[in-house]
Amino acid sequence: MSNKLDAKIPEGPLSDKWTKYRSTVPLVNPANKRSLEIIVVGTGLAGASAAATLAELGYKVKAFCFQDSPRRAHSIAAQGGINAAKNYQNDGDSVYRLFYDTIKGGDYRAREGNVHRLAEVSGNIIDQCVAQGVPFAREYGGLLSNRSFGGTQVQRTFYAAGQTGQQLLLGAYSGLERQVGIGNVTMYTRHEMLDVVMIDGKARGIIAKNLVTGELERHFGHAVLLCTGGYGNVFYLSTNAMGSNVTAAWKAHKKGANFANPCYTQIHPTCIPVSGDHQSKLTLMSESLRNDGRIWVPKQKDDKRAGNDIPEEERDYYLERRYPAFGNLVPRDIASRAAKERCDAGYGVGASKMAVYLDFAFAIDRYGKIEANKKNMHDASKEQITEMGRAVVKEKYGNLFDMYKQITGEDPYVLPMRIYPAVHYTMGGLWVDYNLMTNVPGLYALGEANFSDHGANRLGASALMQGLADGYFVIPYTIGSYLSSEIRTKSIPTDHPAFVEAEKAVQDRINKLINIKGKQSPESFHKRLGKIMWDKCGMARNEKGLKEAIAEIQALKKEFWSDLRIMGDADEFNPELDKAGRVADFIELGELMCVDALNRNESCGGHFREEFQTEEGEALRDDENYMYVAAWEYEGESKWNLNPEPLIYENIKIAQRSYK
Amino acid sequence: MSEGNMNITLKVWRQKNKKTSGKLETYQVEGISEDMSFLEMFDVLNERLVSEGTEPIAFDHDCREGICGMCSMYINGQPHGPLQGVTTCQLHMRSFKNGDTIVVEPWRSVAFPVVKDLVVDRSSFDRIIASGGYISVNTGNAQDGNSLPIPKDDADKAFAAAACIGCGACVSACKNASAMLFVSAKVSQLALLPQGQPERQDRAMKMVAQMDAEGFGSCTNTGACAAECPKEISLENIARLNREYLGASLGSTN
Structure with missing residues (x-):
């Protein structure tokens, strides 16, 4: 097998690789940083965190986004949470376990070195976000709360209701705007990158289009970072934002950057089903719902009864049946395929028959009883229990239930949700080495735009972790290995x-x-x-x-x-x-x-x-x-x-x- | 392509760019399904306009799930339309009736100039955040997340304020085009948390100064902002901002 690509994974034992590498990577002194310019394309979790952190270090940063504000990047829509190996729940979590779960979840198609580094820095991300004022969910004792996500048996997911991505992005955005205010970052909104400029085999800038005036602009940079997200919109219908696109990454690809594992796409199991030809996008119902919702279809083919009218013994909780150890919390690829299998076999529900139920009746009952006990209501009626149970579910997932009701016109507190898989995330992306540099010198890819950490399937709550790991804690170090040799390169005039x-x-x-x-x-x-x-x-x-x-x-x-x-x-x-x-x-x-x-x-x-x-x-x-x-x-x-x-x-x- | 049986008359603001003046144009849209979102109705209309050789209507939108804050239509005199707590992109046609006439305009404020048709420039919001809407913590400085317990109630209130999506509906709803709800949401979020204390006074002063410099109007407590806010940001935040600002002006944190 020919191997033209060098991943540059440091030598040594797995758990020492990053620590050792980080301590030996060449540095750029503060005075030189001031004359080095970095272009950051995209302002989601990866882009905003990278732009803010590099500017804090003293580099001159230009950041670009196609939206009207960097705060709109699609990271904002991430719902359920962010993983970190803090082991706050004392349930046996560790850096190794997060590393192991991620490699296994990715079906053994990710690099060990990269994934271990991701697990190592995961805890720092939570600390950084808390310090920025990100209002994570907390317990009554004032400490951070956790929940479970698919493909794991520990509770390591930190969250802010069903709006975790929003809160993390606003944290990174505030850091970015702070640097804009200080003057270390120049922000270009409503700008789209339309090409990479190559000089002597290195990426030296971009051509960007001002989307308001249509003018083309030339921007020089000693390095160019693409933090431009995934390409799920190739399927037209996906949970991505309407504007999410592959253009920046694709232009880089055509200028020589290798594109890795493009066929690895994540179909998320719990999305609101398609309602007609007018459909412009699909809406996710967070994986966190699988903590409390049970997935089922009728045992009888083509059952026309309403969900609530089908008795318990005539329901097939197929995930619990097929995967007893993980039950409803199997990884996404497995849950999606299992839903497709049932629907293709004729057991689907709803008008289109291309949906399965995600049912909260049990959770509502269970939480209601706990609340009744807490309040010493030992003879609470069924109605009282249901009411109290619904209140608990509302606090956990209220915004998701509201969204479901708004889109479908059905009340998920009363009727089971109908869900079906939809395109959500792309594990493939620009090939990068351990430094996050593509095979084009000076051209980097961070976050979903690269291919590096999730193998063939990403675990839930790991996209936010990777985007912020790349931007806050990886690129600020690894970019030194390139820029330390660029300190003699003067800004190249754009009439070159x-x-x-x-x-x-x-x-x-x-x-x-x-x-x-x-x-x-x-x-x-x-x-x-x-x-x-x-x-x-x-x-x-x-x-x-x-x-x-x-x-x-x-x-x-x-x-x-x-x-x-x-x-x-x-x-x-x-x-x-x-x-x-x-x-x-x-x-x-x-x-x-x-x-x-x-x-x-x-x-x-x-x-x-x-x-x-x-x-x-x-x-x-x-x-x-x-x-x-x-x-x-x-x-x-x-x-x-x-x-x-x-x-x-x-x-x-x-x-x-x-x-x- | 007709999927439903609703027929709607749309009167839409058309304006070529910031320099030209605009006017309302009337369009008939037919065969609309009640399961369509309001923006999907615009998609249908735009596809038809392209096929007829007419320039489609420009409007801002991105996530279409009510969280990015990009969509911004002023529908029948209300920002984001008739429903409470719902953005334009999450508004569905079942909220309207067959035969309705719907007037759609862009946000209206000096500080939000029209870019084209229904698209406005909200960069003033970014500049307000850049003036002080943050906690000054460089990456790498943070202590362990659990070393700073925060009472759940404070964390929940901070979260409720932080839920602002920066869409600008508050400004558009206000007869004075005041940005107080937007500014107060960020000031409140950070004032409620222990991490936000060191810069608390400075933050309120700087953000208010920038808000004034951008040309937003004054707050006269009519409450239209909170009533129209798609994320139901509470007026309590404005009261808190007033206290913060007054406290900062007098040099006290209480």
Whole structure:
């Protein structure tokens, strides 16, 4: 197996790697930091925390986001929580256990060194956020509260109601705005990165579009950090925000950065089902709900009774039945596949029959009884118990229940929720080494935009952890290994031919898009791409479907470039034009995802190839042939070269993943 | 594409950019389903406008689950429309009736200039936060999270204030275009927590000064802001901000 990529994992015992590396990584002195410029694209958890922390260290930072404010980045919508190996609950948690759970949860397709580092810094993240004034949930004694998430048997998830991402992002945002106020960060809102500028083989800046005026701008940086999130919107329908896109990462890919494991997408098991063709996005119901909600379908096929009318003995709690050790808290990939299996077999519920129940009746009853005991109400009526139980559930999940009711028109305190899996997160992303640098010198990728920590499936409450780990505690150290050798590089004037050329290429592409003057809207192409991806590269894939998908995507691409219609002009605020550019990139990415899924002749985590499953329908890995990171190098239209990076497990014993 | 049987008359503010003046245009939208969100109705209309060769209506939106704060429509004279505690993106067509006429305008405030159609510039909010809406703690300085117990009640109140999504509905609802609810939510969150104490006075003074500099109006306690806030941020926060500001002006923390 050829290996062009060097992950630069430090030598030594696993638990010493990061400590030792951190203490020996070259430093940049404070005076030199002031003359080094860093570009940060994206202001979610990874971007905002990186921009704030690098500015605190003294670097000159320019930060960019396409939204009207850095506070809007989609990290804001994360609901359930953030993991940290604090062991505050005294239930046996440790750095090793978080590391182990994450590797196992990722179906043995993540790097040991990176994941252990993530677990090591997880505790610092909680401390930092508390110090910023993030109002985490607390117990009556004033200490931090925890809950459980999927794929673990300890309570290590910190949370702020169902709005944890919001509170963490506002913490990072306040740190970022503080640096903006001081003048260490220049913030560019409503700006979209449209290319990386390369000079002598290194990333030296970006071309950004001012989305209000349509003007293209050139920005120099000694290093460029892409913190631009995931690419779930390639499926059109996902839990991502409408604006979430792959464009920045894709431009980097076309300038030489390898794209790793693009086929690893996470389908989240508990989302509000699709209600019709008008649907523009899907809404998640946090995994934390599986702490208290029980998932079931009727035992009888095509049962037309309402959920509450189906008696206990006629219900199939299929997760508890199949996975007694973890029950409703199995990892996401497993819960999603199990829901699909039941619905495909004809046991689904609701009008579309593509849904299962998530039922809180038991939790309401249990909590109600506890409250009654607390209040010494030993002969409380059923109604009183239900009322008290609902109040407890409301405090834990109130905003989620409100959202469900608002979207579906049904009251989940009374009727069981109907849920179905939906695209949520992408484990794949730009290939990075231990320093978070792509294979392009000076170009970094942080957070969901990189591929590094979650293998083939991410555990719940670990995305927030990784975004903030990368931004607060990893990049501030690892960037020194590159920038310490850049202290003699003066700012490069943006009239350098490389900037001029890159800007011209971006301008030409915009003109090309605008001048197609066809008949179909960017939105309509996006919908069609999404349907191909969901049908043939979604929760289950097979060779025949993937081959068809590749042909269909190539045809769609041709049609896009010959029949696209963009209203309005290039030199004004034009969301249609911006959307068209993003859809064009999604189309190309979609093809690569299918190529990757077709190459990986095994099932692992979120990648389920129907040809490769156990007799019980579980994912069947092929460690002999596919225990590698598939990093793809762009070689021209519809052409990629595979650079596999072998995964080496020195500490964990590889096994078939079992949650039974 | 028709999925439902609601027919709606929309009167929408169209304005090419900040420099030109705008006006209301009327559109008929047909076959709307009551399960559609308000913004999905705009998607349907925009797709039709593109097919007819007309420029679609620009509006801000992103998460479409009520948390990012980007959507900002002034619907029939109310920011985020008729429902209490709901953002525009979470408003569904079942809240309207077949045959309704709905007027949709952008946020209206000097401090929120129109960018295009229904899109406004809310960067003044970012500048208010940058002026002091934070705790000055560099990464790496923090002590253990549990070394600082915080009474649950204080933590819950801080969280309720911190739930502000920065959408600007409060400003839009206010006849004076005051940003007091927004500013008071952040000041309250940090004043309620022990971590926020060292900079408490300075923070209130700086944020209020920046709010004034941005051209927001004064607060006359009419309470429209809290009534229209999609996150139901309480007026108590404004009372607290007044106390904080007065205390800071007089040099006392009580």
